[in-house]
Amino acid sequence: MAAVEYVLDAMAQNRRGLVAMVGGLTAEQLAWRPGPEANQIGFMAWHLFRFEDDFVHARLGGGLPVWERDGWSVKWPQRPRPENTSPLWPTGNSWTPREVSEFQAPPLEEVLAYGQAEREAAVAIIKTLDDTSLDQPVNPNNPQANKGLVLRVITLHEAEHHGHIEMLLGMMRAVGVR
Amino acid sequence: MELRDFLADCFAFTYQRVVTSTKDLTPTQLHWQPALTENHAAFLAFHVFRVYDRYFHRFLSPQGELWERNKWSMFFTVPTTPPDATVFWSTGRTWTPQEVASFRAPLNRLLAYGDSVYQSGLRKLATLDMNNLERPISFPAEQLTPRIVLHRMVAHSAQHAGQLEYLKGLMKQQGVA
Numbered sequence: 001m002a003a004v005e006y007v008l009d010a011m012a013q014n015r016r017g018l019v020a021m022v023g024g025l026t027a028e029q030l031a032w033r034p035g036p037e038a039n040q041i042g043f044m045a046w047h048l049f050r051f052e053d054d055f056v057h058a059r060l061g062g063g064l065p066v067w068e069r070d071g072w073s074v075k076w077p078q079r080p081r082p083e084n085t086s087p088l089w090p091t092g093n094s095w096t097p098r099e100v101s102e103f104q105a106p107p108l109e110e111v112l113a114y115g116q117a118e119r120e121a122a123v124a125i126i127k128t129l130d131d132t133s134l135d136q137p138v139n140p141n142n143p144q145a146n147k148g149l150v151l152r153v154i155t156l157h158e159a160e161h162h163g164h165i166e167m168l169l170g171m172m173r174a175v176g177v178r
Numbered sequence: 179m180e181l182r183d184f185l186a187d188c189f190a191f192t193y194q195r196v197v198t199s200t201k202d203l204t205p206t207q208l209h210w211q212p213a214l215t216e217n218h219a220a221f222l223a224f225h226v227f228r229v230y231d232r233y234f235h236r237f238l239s240p241q242g243e244l245w246e247r248n249k250w251s252m253f254f255t256v257p258t259t260p261p262d263a264t265v266f267w268s269t270g271r272t273w274t275p276q277e278v279a280s281f282r283a284p285l286n287r288l289l290a291y292g293d294s295v296y297q298s299g300l301r302k303l304a305t306l307d308m309n310n311l312e313r314p315i316s317f318p319a320e321q322l323t324p325r326i327v328l329h330r331m332v333a334h335s336a337q338h339a340g341q342l343e344y345l346k347g348l349m350k351q352q353g354v355a
Contacts, residue, residue, distance in 0.1 A: 001181055001308055001309070001311050001325065002181060003179055003180060003181040003183075003184040006181050006184070006185075006325075006328075006329070007184070009325075009329065010329050010332065010333065013329060013333065014333060034212065034348060035348060035351045035352065036351070037347070037351050038344070038347065038348065038351070131179055131180055131181070134179035134184070135179050146179070148179040148183070148184055148187070149187075151184070152184065152187055152188055152191065155188065155332065155336075156188060156191060156192060156332070156336045159332070159333045159336035159337050159340070160336050160337065160339060160340030160343075161340060162333075162336075162337045162340065163336070163337035163338055163339065163340030163341040163344070164340050164341065164344045166337065166341070167212075167216065167217075167341045167344055167345070170213070170215055170216055171212060171213050171215075171216060173215065174213035174214065174215045174216070175213070
């Protein structure tokens with residue numbers, strides 16, 4: 001089995017699990033936080049899709065992220081990226097607790113539609129890779145960073161946030177958030 | 179990069195995240211639960227390592243789980259096996275909140291068990307036939323193949339590594355020392 005084939009399979013399974021977990025949540029559940037510095041599920045779902053979209057297009061090529069290509073950035077305008085932050089900041093990466101608390105999630109069905117669109121684009125790009133190409137560097141300043149690393153990040157990042165969301169769902173059940 | 183190298187990289191990354199999230203915890207932090215129904219860090223790390231052990235040493239090779247072969251259970255306070263326990267129970271799967279709450283692990287033993295399982299698992303991975311990942315694995319409770327097992331191990335450990343980091347963040351916010 002090729003590594004790329006495995007990654008595509010893992011991505012599909014991860015995404016099915018994510019949609020099943022968040023698909024039926026209420027607005028209150030999507031916005032609930034166990035503490036003032038904790039991330040809410042609505043933010044995490046949006047962040048997962050935004051991260052994959054920007055990261056795959058930036059690191060593996062393929063033109064504009066779906067966020068910009070399909071006009072989502074106009075529909076859901078964001079504040080400008082603060083100085084001295086990562087290029088991935090617009091995806092919700094490394095946001096402060098205050099930034100997370102001020103985040104207004106778009107309606108869930110629109111977030112999921114964006115997620116589906118960005119995923120289709122990401123899969124199309126990843127399908128152009130083969131196992132040999134995974135050793136190619138993606139950052140001239142860091143020879144350790146290759147396309148294989150990008151695929152590892154994509155695979156594990158979504159699974160890690162599954163863990164967060166699962167834990168939040170358990171805590172909400174315990175305190176009766178509906 | 180072949181699949182074997184990709185998987186080894188995934189395992190290394192998630193294993194290190196689990197270790198990094200637990201290695202400096204105090205006994206109180208190790209067993210702190212954000213809600214009575216939620217898992218504590220000691221249980222989460224134990225569960226990740228037990229699942230590695232079962233999958234690497236029972237499903238992907240016939241040598242048997244290190245937990246049993248090396249009698250690791252003597253170092254941990256493990257709840258009594260319920261009479262209706264399934265084969266999954268000994269990995270921590272399907273434990274009740276009460277069973278999770280009663281589980282106690284000394285940090286040094288927990289990390290030693292994890293290291294033992296991880297190092298041995300990598301050796302198994304190095305010899306696994308990557309061209310034969312669709313063969314059925316003999317396990318009556320579930321239909322498994324090496325491909326399914328490998329995917330589950332990676333996703334499962336990453337999910338729980340994520341929970342450990344979230345838990346650590348909650349402890350910091352709530353001043354659990």
